[in-house]
Amino acid sequence: MNQRLQSFSQWLQEQNISFALITSTPNVFYLSGFYSDPHERLLALLVFPNSEPMLVCPQMEVSQAKRAGWQYDTLGYSDTDNPWELIYKNINARQVVPEQIAIEKSHLSLERYEQLHTYFPVRSFLNAEEKLRELRMIKDEKEIVILRQAAELADFGVDIGIKALAEGKTELDIIATIEYELKKKGVREMSFATMVLTGQKTADPHGVPGLATVQHGDFVLFDLGVVLDGYCSDITRTVVVGKATDEQKTIYETVLKAQLAAIHASRPGTEIGSIDKEARAIIEQAGYGAYFTHRVGHGLGIEVHEYPSMNATNTMPLQRGMVFTIEPGIYVPSIGGVRIEDDVFITDDGVETLTSYPKELLTI
Known part of the structure; x- marks a missing residue:
């Protein structure tokens, strides 16, 4: 993983966070190198404390993500798919039992939070933004x-x-x-x-x-x-x-x-x-x-x-x-x-x- 993903993943380990769901275009770009504005569609980066990350984006943008240098799993979905269900299945396949999930509280809409909570009724949602601000504040x-x-x-x-x-x-x-x-x-x-x-x-x-x-x-x-x-x-x-x-x-x-x-x-x-x-x-x-x-x-x-x-x-x-x-x-x-x-x-x-x-x- 690149240094940014490594630093963020290390923070997840330190905070005992099961995984992070990053959904804002700037933070997805910062961590992945892939810049996308999917409009009303879901763009997300799943970052884990002990395994490789996964990008979630519309199927029509998968090739763009690869051209941007993304080398890890990509979950592309069509307009008739439910991306939350696909995320749920992928998390289960990784044998991750979520207890705490990190999100961007100022970005994740109430509608999307409700979808996330439906599939992952964890005991707490933590805010990832302070750590991401800290990382982004110091430019390389x-x-x-x-x-x-x-x-x-x-x-x-x-x-x-x-x-x-x-x-x-x-x-x-x-x-x-x-x-x-x-x-x-x-x-x-x-x-x-x-x-x-x-x-x-x-x-x-x-x-x-x-x-x-x-x-x-x-x-x-x-x-x-x-x-x-x-x-x-x-x-x-x-x-x-x-x-x-x-x-x-x-x-x-x-x-x-x-x-x-x-x-x-x-x-x-x-x-x-x-x-x-x-x-x-x-x-x-x-x-x-x-x-x-x-x-x-x-x-x-x-x-x-x-x-x-x-x-x-x-x-x-x-x-x-x-x-x-x-x-x-x-x-x-x-x-x-x-x-x-x-x-x-x-x-x-x-x-x-x-x-x-x-x-x-x-x-x-």
Whole structure:
């Protein structure tokens, strides 16, 4: 078994868990190397403490799993099969008598839990997610290589968007240009819905792009990322169209100062909460504390938002191999908003910034 499966299987042994049923696409991918979104159909990975794992997927995806490198048993089922019954028969054939089963409690639906419990009325269902988060939080060298490449493509996307800026263009016009050029680079999927916001819409951290047009004097905010080989990138840059006002400059320079300070503070052993506090203190001292309305960042990897959560109450120390975003922002409804976001990687003795698009205030 690969190292990830071995580590997870060892945990099952330590916890006296009969087997784990992993059903979320990201965690199945992490453990198996097979990425699938089966829609309403069941995708599952059965991991055992003392025997080889088994993948459960629609029959039409079995060949894809093998091409992805899956070398163990695969239980393929048709649309007329009951996959839970097939799982039950397979577990019985292995002579496993389940007592405790590990599942992803935040992912397994009530309907699927009831199916599972019907076939396996065990004394307890334990949550596997904390262990999987712990494993996924520390990236290996192969993952870092992919994340660097994904970050480079995010830089490219921002560059395309800024070059496409012109007064009168709509937010969706610019998004179409960004995604078209990225697809020409081989990007099949974005990490999330690409965000281009202009004017006062930039004051909404999760604004929805539409037919608003770029006007002279606007802040324009770009927030985008790509999925590359199953891993996400995430970058935000903010520019001004035309000449920036004094307050726009102050807001921008405050966010940039906060972001750089947070990156500088990121090193092994530092408490995560102190990174948020470092950025927040600078923004508060400038008088904009009430306009910084979210945490300073989030973990990044197979999912665009994963552990650790970079919030002020998190006392976990940073460790080598963690990858996360640092993205402070100021959002003033009457003026607009600024967010500056980079993807960073904790090294043996410091931090490496994976995204590299310039951060000085650009006026277009």
